[in-house]
Amino acid sequence: MIALNPTPGVTPSGAPTPMVTDAAAAFAGVVEASGDNTILGGVDWTDAAGLFAVFFPALTGDAAAFRVYYSVFPTFPDLSNINLKSAATFSIAYSSFTDNTLDFAKLPDASAVTGAPAFYCNNCGFTALANVASLRTRINDTTNLQFNANALDSDAVDAILAEAVASGKMACTLNLAQTPSAVPSAAGLADRDTLVNERSWIVSVDS
Helix, strand or coil, X not given: CCECCXXXXXXXXXXXXXXXXXXXXXXXXXXXXXECCEEEECEEXXXXXXXXXXXHHHCEEEEEEEEEECCEECCCCCCCCEEEEEEEEEEEECCEECCCEXXXXXXXXXXXXXXXXXXXXXXXXXXXXXXXXXXXXXXXXXXXXXXXXCCCCHHHHHHHHHHHHHHCCXXXXXXXXXXXXXXXXXXXXXXXXXXXXXXXXXXXXXX
């Protein structure tokens, strides 16, 4: 278990306040993401680039929850070796990234989850996407996908909607409302309608 948030299990509120400045000392020897309350909070990983490259790829195991809040990253951390358990929550939210890119190939695997897993990658200022086609291998039916309050443009929103349709999954939730707003194209809106009307998804987009 990794617990650096002052109130484990509770999302911080208010202005981001880094709570850990010496990441190397804080995470020495931690190589497994497991348990029901795995939280990293307020860590500036750009000041520990060498540790960043070693720490995140080494995280493995089955996690019922993995949450990161109010942290600073050079790139999206590679968490693809983590398997989410039933009804698990994965969250990297209210954080910032030097390259502003959400990389779907680095998300944990929830494809075998029997419950309703949730991915929260919101309020991070993402402006770009990478490996969107990997989304279909990370989710299952009923997955809750919260990619809202970023800064994706309409093309990126379209790409996620298209991938959601291509996934073939049913009854998921997808929130793509952006700041500023990014209205899907006609093709994107058609994909939204397919998800809602034929796949029983709940989809939120800008209008």
